[in-house]
Amino acid sequence: MSAQLNFEVPTMAEMIAKGKEPEILFWVGCAGSYDERAQKTTRDICKILHHVGLKYAVLGTEESCTGDPAKRAGNEFLFQMQAMTNIEVLNAYNIKKIVTGCPHCFNTIKNEYPGLGGNYEVIHHTQLIQQLINEGKLKAEGGESFKGKKITYHDPCYLGRGNDVYEAPRKALEALDAQLVEMKRCRSNGLCCGAGGAQMFKEPEKGNKDINIERIEEALETQPQVIAASCPFCMTMLRDGVKMKEQEQNVQVLDIAEITARANGL
């Protein structure tokens, strides 16, 4: 696991106890909380927030699954139970603005919670990073240099097609002076990693190959040094693909937040 955090991550409960209000709530998500690989990204997002001095907080143990996998699997009851419980917590804390580390949480809270009484301004962490770069608060210097490195970016369906966010993650990569190479299927034509729609939690139906293998073959065709992800589920699928192709030595799969944190020496 990556280096320990050298600062405390503030929770909403603590903030309120101290009579303070954060500018933004960081919604971590289930994968970001429990999945070992995704935890690294979670910590890097915190490092970025801490570094730029944004007043933020997390819900900690008060957070629960947004209900996305339940909804995509067809269990609307369970989804709404989760959603309404979460909305109660968020509204009790008077949350106005949320950043998520997961396109599925992002989509659900942004689009599906308003219908159930949860209205927040929701952004994805790549959008926050883009904003911070634009404001000059993140400079991509002082850390690992990605200059000239070949990076290809995989669009997560729920960020790209689902919500038309295509440019923010690319802007974050362009700031690195890296060589961004696009896959044949990218942006609105991007190919799914195979995890969405609750597929992450089940065996795929039988076919000729797994979706993540098809995707990784396409990614490897660009001969990248880094495959950039911006979703914890894509991360798992892409890493599994790279492993299956025995390319771990040559290709890294990194989240945009990790890349940004590294480039800034965080």
Place this chain on the structure above:
Amino acid sequence: MVSQILFIVITLAAIALFSYNLKKVIRNIRLGRAANRSDQPQKRMMTMLKVAFGQTKMFFRPIPAFLHLIVYAGFVIINIEVLEIMIDGIFGTHRIFGGLGTLYNILIGSFEFLALGVWLACAIFLIRRNVLKLKRFSGVEMKSWPRSDANYILITEILLMTAFLTMNAADAKLQAMGLGHYTAAGAFPVSQFLQNLLPDTAAGLIAIERGCWWFHIIGIFAFLNYLPYSKHFHIIFAFPNTYFSNLEPKGEFTNMESVTNEVKAMLDPSFTPPEAAPGRFGAKDVNDLTWVNLMNAYTCTECGRCTSVCPANITGKLLSPRKIMMDTRDRMEEVGKNGLEDGKSLIDTYITREEIWACTSCNACTQACPINIDPLSIITELRRYAVMEESQSPASINTMLGNIENNGAPWKYSPSDRFNWAKES
């Protein structure tokens, strides 16, 4: 006089038959549940103008888009010609608009170029389908009828265009002879090259001119009445279909209101839900889908753009979003004829569980569809039925649902460990 009466009778019969069939289609679409798509009329209008009228989504594949555009323009513009044919047919006149002079010459001249363009485009389309055998046009669902449907239409269009040009050629020759009825009108930049192939006698030419004229108009009526049985219905339905298409972000799934009331009552015992008509959760059959889903099914052109980008289909799984639309249409036609109580249903009889569980809800299909059809929402409704009405989902999905219910996460971790990422190293 006889031919005028005959023409009027045929015209009325064709229109009556078409209205009868259209009514049946509308009745079938009304099998669906309510859905509110009357918001944001301006944005809807813009969407329709861009997507249906301007065909913007076709241009992701420029070559077929260009050919399709010619056929489409031909269809729209040659309708002016049809108007003239109708008036001539009813009143026994000849080229009634001929009085427009130069303007008329320009019109007829450009129709001829268009007709040639349509002819060539259809020929290329035929080759693409039957000789080049594009993968997109095959697939389990593309057997028998759906397979021949496009060919019938393409051949009909070629025949219609041939008749149109031949008619003009014969007419021009007759005009040159100065025969009374055939007053000189129109310019014939394309059909002039056909003139040498035609006989020189007035009787022969008149026979050909009349023959083609009748063939042309009867062909158009036949085409009109073929539409309701064909994927070519999209030439009409593409317009309402894009107008009523989903304007929300693609990632957003609808919140089921019936569920909201029950959940509210569970979380807050003091909440009394409003009286709601008991309905089914999700969709077992076509009457559980919305009218938008059903209209989508009538609009589908079976072009397979959705299926060709579907990650499940690409990797050899059973799912094909095009098949979802075609199954919905077939089932709807069946229910329209025989009613719902025939022991069949959309799920299982038509669409298998394996298909619906293969979907990653990635929205590639909805993005690719040139006329904003949404196969994903049908898949979602079928899943909702399987899960909420029948509790029939893959075992691992049940585990995941159980974990969310008990631990607030799809995996079996304790909620109290949720914040450990910040503390451990």
